[in-house]
Amino acid sequence: MEEKQTNFTFEIDNFFDKEAVISSxxxxxxxxxxxxxxxxxxxxxxDHMSLYLCVANPESLRRGWKRRAIYSLVLxxxxxxxxxRKDVEVVDEGDPTENEKFVYYGFQILYSQVISVARLxxxxxxxxxxxxxxxxxxxxxxMNILLGLIETLNKPPLSISKTALSNARSELIELTEAxxxxxxxxxQSLSKCPWRGGKKMVMCLESKxxxxxxxxxxxx
Numbered sequence: 001m002e003e004k005q006t007n008f009t010f011e012i013d014n015f016f017d018k019e020a021v022i023s024s025x026x027x028x029x030x031x032x033x034x035x036x037x038x039x040x041x042x043x044x045x046x047d048h049m050s051l052y053l054c055v056a057n058p059e060s061l062r063r064g065w066k067r068r069a070i071y072s073l074v075l076x077x078x079x080x081x082x083x084x085r086k087d088v089e090v091v092d093e094g095d096p097t098e099n100e101k102f103v104y105y106g107f108q109i110l111y112s113q114v115i116s117v118a119r120l121x122x123x124x125x126x127x128x129x130x131x132x133x134x135x136x137x138x139x140x141x142x143m144n145i146l147l148g149l150i151e152t153l154n155k156p157p158l159s160i161s162k163t164a165l166s167n168a169r170s171e172l173i174e175l176t177e178a179x180x181x182x183x184x185x186x187x188q189s190l191s192k193c194p195w196r197g198g199k200k201m202v203m204c205l206e207s208k209x210x211x212x213x214x215x216x217x218x219x220x
Contacts, residue, residue, distance in 0.1 A: 006027070006028070006029035006030070008024075008027045008029070008034075008036075010024040010025075010036055010038075012038065015040060016040075018040040019040060019041055020040075021037060021038065021039050021043075022037070022038040022039075022040065023035055023036070023037050023038075024036040024037075024038075026056045029069075030069070032055065032067055033055070033056035033057060034053060034054065034055060034056055034069070035054055035056050036051065036052070036053060036054070037051070037052045037054050038050070038051050038052075039051070051073070053069060053071065053088075055067055068089070069089070070087070070088070070089045071087075071088055072085065072086070072087050072088070073085070073086050073087075073088055102114055104117050104118065104121075105117075105121055105128060106128075106139065107128075107139050107140065107143045108136050108139070108140050109140065109143060113143075113147060116147055116150075117143070117147070120146075120147075120150070124181070124184060126181050127180055127181050127182070128179070128180060128181070129181060130179040130180070130181055131178060131179035131180055132179055133178065133179070142175065142178055142180070145171055145174070145175060146175055146180060148171070149168055149171045149172065149175070149185075152164060152168050153168070153185070172185060
């Protein structure tokens, strides 16, 4: 049976005087409850209005829920004249299950890794520009190695063992050979340098263009 088309109108008085976010009343469409959220001065941008179609009462839904909507958005002035019209398709979803996956820049990752991977591509947008492997399982494995390496570099210096340092250097070589552009990451060779008043063999891990620069004392 074909779903009956739903029309919803949301009137906002004195719109240009509004600054705070505005939420519409809840309405039903496709057997689901929705509402519209409007940012008069923009959300994440400051030069135009932002508008979102949102799922109502998401806390009452099962974990991992997902809804897809196709709708037409029409903005009218007080004279009912069209100012803007656009067909939109959106997907809204709740908190993912523990093992749910997400594809980001062609890499299939866990939702728990999305923030880490997003930060990586924001800071280094060309990090995977030369990565040519297409097998998704292989790509996921390499991304996990890269995230693990970054995690190692961000640990407190004295908590990293000699074995971990050696593995980090091998992983950096492997990732570079696979096509990742990691010239911003550097693992120096062992060298003599002062450490807390004495001279010990140390491994220096450096992230170029970053505040994270660590000198790791060896156990020798």
